[in-house]
Amino acid sequence: MYPLHFRFLFVAIATGAALSMAGSASADLVQLTTVVNPGAYDDLERAAAAANQSVFDALVGPCGGGECPADQQAVFDEARELVDTAADILGTGTGQFSLGLDDEGLGNALRWTAAEEVLAQGRAATDFSNGQMTGATNRITALRYGARGFSIAGIQGMPTSDLPDFPEHATLGAAGEEGGGETLAKFGGFLNGSYGWGVHDPTTFEDAFDYESVDITLGFDYRVLPGFVVGLIGGYAENEIDFDGSKSIVDGGINSDGFSIGAFGVYSWSDFYLSGYFSYQRMSFDIDRFITYPSLNPDVTGTNTTTSGETDSNAYNMAANFGYTYRFGLSEEGFFSGKPLLLEPSMRLEYSQITIDSFTETNDDPGEYFALAIDEQDIESFEVVLGLRTSAAVSTSIGVFFPYVRVEWRFDVLDDTGESQAQYGGIGLSGVAGFSLPGDDVDSDYGTVAIGLQTIIRGGQSRILGGPTGDRLSIYGEYRRVLELDNVESEILTAGARYIF
Secondary structure (H helix, E strand, C coil): CCCHHHHHHHHHHHHHHHHHCCCCCCCHHHHHHHHHCHHHCCHHHHHHHHHHHHHHHHHHHHHCCCCCCHHHHHHHHHHHHHHHHHHHHHCCCCCCCCCCCCHHHHHHHHHHHCCHHHHHHHHHHHHHHHHHHHHHHHHHHHHHCCCCEEEECCCCCCCHHHCCCCHHHHHCCCCCCCCCCCCCCCEEEEEEEEEEEEEECCCCCCCCEEEEEEEEEEEEEEEEECCEEEEEEEEEEEEEEEECCCCCCCEEEEEEEEEEEEEEEEEEECCEEEEEEEEEEEEEEEEEEEEEECCCCCCCCCEEEEEEEEEEEEEEEEEEEEEECEEECCCCCCCCCCCCEEEEEEEEEEEEEEEECCEECEECCCCCCCCEEECCEEEEEEEEEEEEEEEECEECCCEEEEEEEEEEEEEECCCCCCCEEEEECCCCCCCCCCEEECCCCCCCEEEEEEEEEEEEEEEEEEEECCEEEEEEEEEEEEEEEEECCCCEEEEEEEEEEEECC
16 A cells, blocks of 8 residues: 555645635535544545545536536535535535535545445455465375376375375386386366355455355366476356445445466476466456435435446466475384375465456436446556475374365565546546545565365275275365454365265
């Protein structure tokens, strides 16, 4: 987000624009929120005051006498109520069109007119990007650990040589390896599914909301060389955002769905590995904004309306990952004997470029016009991710259990807030100041922690993890939580099974 002096700069610019257009009309709304009582209003409310003042000043000439088109007249009437309310508080107006509200009530009304809710679209698009990259990362991990065949829910295996109490794996190896057994399979497939949920607390520039998401990833891969695998990956996601009117001023929601397609590759040598990922994604958004504020003036009707909008987004995502695997417990003696343990530090670079198309809302009540024309949003992200993963193998009479813990810490390099601009859609005039929606601060660093368990159930006659065993069924589950992300609580649960035919 912009530093504090930049916030006051954009407010000052908007204020100056409104004042310069005032002419003979008063600038009571701007004067009240920025000069007389600025402490009663936040940055978003002051920016909304400047935008509404500018609309009033531009339309007061033709619309003050009711001689302008219906859409312009509706926009002017709403702006006039806000301006007259400010004049009423200042004691400079007649109160004819005033809502009869105090500073707090006027601030809430101003906030209702802004469209800061649309900034939540960026979070939905970003979550989809992160979910698809996580799906690709899980598959790459499985491939490095020797997974073969078709896996459900992103099963992450262990190196076959590390499996305890399975002597059948002792001779497994790639073609040409010393003591190697069977040739590694060329083709494989995977299906990942996840459910995420979270809460965004209210801030100055973004409203409180709850969100849920469902993410499905399907892909296929081909082993070009024993240590080199390439693959294709596709995904589908649905995301629902509900603004929490009990915590914020506004209410409404955003529903989105989309698809992605991408490619990945991983190259392993010794205990080192290098992987890369690229994808394109497209999402569609349906947005509903509720605008509701009262009038204490019996001669002026309060506002209760809904605006709706539809738009699309396009995103390009890239990631590169490098890591090393430390192996413990592979000797016949020592504390870790018979208890295979792996420790894997890694570094990943993630880049995303998201563009949300411009769109114009529609208003459900022809007598009120709060529909906004929203400019294109551009969001750019570049993160450095440091990770550490540890996993173990425990053999029981039921099967083999693979618990693991993964911790990552992310550093944002760009600090892009995804600022947007908006203007009343019914004005039809150029040069009229609009709403500036800068968005919240981007967290410069935050973390994630994941706890997972894979179980390979004994029984059957099949091949699993690339080698001949007596195990056909794998059950998998993972819980992941975001850490130290300001104003956001986010959790993701992944579960499923892997069955080899």
